[in-house]
Amino acid sequence: LRIMEAENASLHQNNGDDEEDEKEDRATQSLLNKLIRSNLVNNTNQVEVLQRDPNSPLYSVKTFEELRLKPQLLKGVYEMGFNRPSKIQENALPMMLAEPPQNLIAQSQSGTGKTAAFVLAMLSHVDPACKWSQCLCISPTYELALQTGKVIEQMGKFYPEVTLAYAVRGHRMERGVRIKDQIVIGTPGTVLDWCIKLKLIDPKKIKVFVLDEADVMIATQGHQDQSIRIQRMLPKGCQMLLFSATFEDSVWKFAERVVPDPNIIKLKREEETLDTIKQYYVLCNSKEDKFNALCNIYGAITIAQAMIFCHTRKMANWLAGQMSKEGHQVALLSGEMVVEQRAAVIERFRDGKEKVLITTNVCARGIDVEQVSVVINFDLPLDKDSNPDNETYLHRIGRTGRFGKRGLAINMVDSQRSMEILKTYERHFDKKIARLDTDDLDEIE
Numbered sequence: 403l404r405i406m407e408a409e410n411a412s413l414h415q416n417n418g419d420d421e422e423d424e425k426e427d428r429a430t431q432s433l434l435n436k437l438i439r440s441n442l443v444n445n446t447n448q449v450e451v452l453q454r455d456p457n458s459p460l461y462s463v464k465t466f467e468e469l470r471l472k473p474q475l476l477k478g479v480y481e482m483g484f485n486r487p488s489k490i491q492e493n494a495l496p497m498m499l500a501e502p503p504q505n506l507i508a509q510s511q512s513g514t515g516k517t518a519a520f521v522l523a524m525l526s527h528v529d530p531a532c533k534w535s536q537c538l539c540i541s542p543t544y545e546l547a548l549q550t551g552k553v554i555e556q557m558g559k560f561y562p563e564v565t566l567a568y569a570v571r572g573h574r575m576e577r578g579v580r581i582k583d584q585i586v587i588g589t590p591g592t593v594l595d596w597c598i599k600l601k602l603i604d605p606k607k608i609k610v611f612v613l614d615e616a617d618v619m620i621a622t623q624g625h626q627d628q629s630i631r632i633q634r635m636l637p638k639g640c641q642m643l644l645f646s647a648t649f650e651d652s653v654w655k656f657a658e659r660v661v662p663d664p665n666i667i668k669l670k671r672e673e674e675t676l677d678t679i680k681q682y683y684v685l686c687n688s689k690e691d692k693f694n695a696l697c698n699i700y701g702a703i704t705i706a707q708a709m710i711f712c713h714t715r716k717m718a719n720w721l722a723g724q725m726s727k728e729g730h731q732v733a734l735l736s737g738e739m740v741v742e743q744r745a746a747v748i749e750r751f752r753d754g755k756e757k758v759l760i761t762t763n764v765c766a767r768g769i770d771v772e773q774v775s776v777v778i779n780f781d782l783p784l785d786k787d788s789n790p791d792n793e794t795y796l797h798r799i800g801r802t803g804r805f806g807k808r809g810l811a812i813n814m815v816d817s818q819r820s821m822e823i824l825k826t827y828e829r830h831f832d833k834k835i836a837r838l839d840t841d842d843l844d845e846i847e
């Protein structure tokens with residue numbers, strides 16, 4: 403009995419750890435996306451707009467000029483290489499810059515221009531002559547706050563009268579001396595301290611409040627309550643803006659508590675599809691066998707760039723070693739790396755410096771490397787209970803957009819169980835996964 407209890411305890415422990423991983427992962431993923439993102443993501447969907455007052459005219463802009471920005475901000479925007487507003491910015495910017503200020507909840511996947519939008523709104527609303535904090539932005543983590551801070555600094559490059567303070571851990575401040583920076587960006591706990599304990603900010607003087615990455619925020623214990631405590635200290639006329647990449651019910655409930663009388667803007671994620679992907683499976687007996695199959699495939703077809711997914715770090719390491727021995731230039735994305743290292747690996751791969759990227763699920767979730775034409779599931783994707791994971795399968799090999807990019811996906815099957823899993827993918831997506839004989843590879847070329 404005692405053993406069983408111990409086992410249960412450790413099982414429980416494990417589950418807890420997984421959840422922790424999952425939470426840490428959202429913030430890390432989001433940071434990784436920011437580090438590797440240099441352009442807007444393509445999205446062909448229509449923006450949905452829900453106005454608080456359905457009778458007021460709906461403004462959208464096609465140029466930054468129409469917004470009548472301060473010249474020093476317009477210059478900053480152009481210097482960043484922006485020619486015209488992104489889809490979400492077309493609608494969000496007029497709302498955010500309207501007089502009187504309007505509240506906004508906006509949801510769209512990362513890379514669609516949300517950060518740039520609210521940074522521009524904050525910079526437009528500050529009065530540079532007033533030497534106190536007027537805009538407050540909260541982010542889920544220290545690193546994410548720094549990234550947003552960089553955008554504020556870049557866009558405000560020609561507006562030096564406006565300054566920025568980082569309310570993040572490790573920033574020692576003297577109690578009771580109000581800061582003069584018009585914009586404050588930070589994490590909820592430190593921002594609360596700055597408002598209440600240290601009295602560096604007078605929350606009653608805040609004109610614009612931004613809550614960024616709401617979905618990541620609520621995944622962290624305590625952040626939701628802290629955010630709401632901050633929001634409650636703000637004056638009635640303060641503009642409230644909330645952004646999220648995803649919109650689960652929990653985010654929605656949270657958003658409604660933080661943002662009264664909101665306008666709502668949504669841009670649906672572009673659907674991924676398997677329509678342009680040829681899917682195959684290869685029967686193998688062992689990991690060595692899988693590796694041989696992989697070498698045969700490599701010998702037979704010209705592969706520009708491939709991504710290979712393994713289930714564990716250990717397997718990914720092993721495979722990277724084997725492939726290197728064969729003379730392949732491989733990049734390895736591993737959970738042991740800090741996020742900046744991961745971003746560097748992805749960047750090198752994107753630049754074509756390596757032709758193969760080997761990775762595990764955790765590392766590659768949410769990143770898209772568009773030029774990859776071949777994806778190999780060295781291990782089939784599984785969820786944390788070892789069941790089929792349709793979403794991950796689709797995300798690994800699927801393609802977005804109707805641009806007709808063709809792709810090839812090869813699944814390594816090494817047991818009865820993995821065959822069953824493969825069949826569930828086949829059924830779920832209603833797309834044939836054909837058997838591939840790696841000794842006779844004519845068919846795929």
Ligand code: ADP
Binds near residue numbers: 442443487488
């Ligand atoms: P999100 O906050 O939705 O993740 P960002 O605001 O960070 O999106 O924008 C994603 C990328 O696109 C960034 O590299 C940013 O500099 C760039 N970007 C944002 N707005 C525009 C625009 N109007 N034109 C061109 N690039 C833009």
